[in-house]
Amino acid sequence: MKINQPKSVLTGFLLRFVGLQFVAFVLAIILIVFGYTLVTRTYVRFQASQVMDVMLAVREYTSRKINPLIAPINASSEEAFMPEAVPSYSATKVFEYLRLNNAYADFQYREASLNPTSPSDRANANEAEIISRFENNPRLREVNGILTDNSDHSQYFLAKPIRLSKESCLSCHSTPDRAPKSQLIAYGDKNGFGWKLGDVVGAQIVSLPIDSGLPSPSRFVLLLVLAVGLMSLALVVVGKRFFESLIARPLRQILRLASNESYESEDSLKHLRQRADEFGSLSRWIFKLREELKRR
Numbered sequence: 001m002k003i004n005q006p007k008s009v010l011t012g013f014l015l016r017f018v019g020l021q022f023v024a025f026v027l028a029i030i031l032i033v034f035g036y037t038l039v040t041r042t043y044v045r046f047q048a049s050q051v052m053d054v055m056l057a058v059r060e061y062t063s064r065k066i067n068p069l070i071a072p073i074n075a076s077s078e079e080a081f082m083p084e085a086v087p088s089y090s091a092t093k094v095f096e097y098l099r100l101n102n103a104y105a106d107f108q109y110r111e112a113s114l115n116p117t118s119p120s121d122r123a124n125a126n127e128a129e130i131i132s133r134f135e136n137n138p139r140l141r142e143v144n145g146i147l148t149d150n151s152d153h154s155q156y157f158l159a160k161p162i163r164l165s166k167e168s169c170l171s172c173h174s175t176p177d178r179a180p181k182s183q184l185i186a187y188g189d190k191n192g193f194g195w196k197l198g199d200v201v202g203a204q205i206v207s208l209p210i211d212s213g214l215p216s217p218s219r220f221v222l223l224l225v226l227a228v229g230l231m232s233l234a235l236v237v238v239g240k241r242f243f244e245s246l247i248a249r250p251l252r253q254i255l256r257l258a259s260n261e262s263y264e265s266e267d268s269l270k271h272l273r274q275r276a277d278e279f280g281s282l283s284r285w286i287f288k289l290r291e292e293l294k295r296r
């Protein structure tokens with residue numbers, strides 16, 4: 001009795017195994033990229049909000065501790081205005097020093113206004129839009145998002161409204177006649193006035209590259225694809241070996257036992273019959289069957 005050489009089960013197994021691996025691979029990449037984006041966004045947001053908190057504290061410190069010391073000097077002096085009394089000035093200055101630290105070199109901090117005292121604080125189009133969102137929605141405490149500009153590095157931004165909530169601000173921002181003369185000499189009497197208590201007068205905006213302090217998503221994905229790809233390849237090689245020795249080889253031996261006349265002479269076929277597993281039982285059955293066929 002001759003049996004034609006069948007198609008190997010190993011090929012079928014490997015095809016399914018590799019197919020399954022591929023699907024798992026694609027799913028894993030999608031999941032990890034999604035997770036990575038979430039983690040980077042949280043991390044970047046965390047960094048921005050920390051800087052924002054520090055800047056708020058500097059503003060507060062200037063209002064409470066420095067302004068009362070310097071305001072009288074500015075008020076009586078006809079000479080150069082001492083901007084150290086101004087919360088906005090101290091916050092932006094402290095930030096300049098913070099940026100000297102390499103870890104913060106990519107960060108930006110702005111106190112943007114539509115009617116700024118200092119021309120450098122004039123809001124650009126993006127900033128103006130953020131400020132008008134705060135003006136239109138008094139309950140909005142924070143806005144964040146992505147700023148895309150012409151460069152290929154997208155910026156994450158976190159913004160908070162600056163509301164004129166203290167009487168002390170009015171001495172410099174209500175009408176020019178209330179402001180220190182030295183301020184008028186330094187900044188003029190046209191801008192940064194006419195503000196009222198409760199107004200949104202500007203926005204604090206912290207921005208930083210979206211991938212600040214992290215490997216860029218494209219590099220991360222490349223590394224990931226390489227790592228998972230190599231692992232899958234290793235799994236296929238190891239899986240093939242296991243399958244070959246555990247299933248494919250004993251199956252081929254059983255096939256020989258069923259078809260080959262000279263099975264008594266083959267050691268491996270004798271061993272097969274001594275196995276305790278399913279292959280052993282199957283080969284013992286085939287052996288018995290052949291003995292019976294022979295007797296007839």
Ligand code: HEC
Pocket residue numbers: 063067071074083085086087088089092111112113115116117118119121162163164165166168169170171172173183187192201202203
């Ligand atoms: C001593 C006068 C003075 C006081 C008090 C003061 N400011 Fe100002 N403010 C200024 C000057 C001058 C500038 C411009 C500083 C600079 O050169 O960066 C400024 C800048 C700002 C800016 C940035 C936009 C712009 O106008 O250039 C905001 C916002 C602001 N002040 C809000 C406030 C608020 C809110 C308070 C109260 C907590 C306050 N200021 C108190 C004088 C003052």
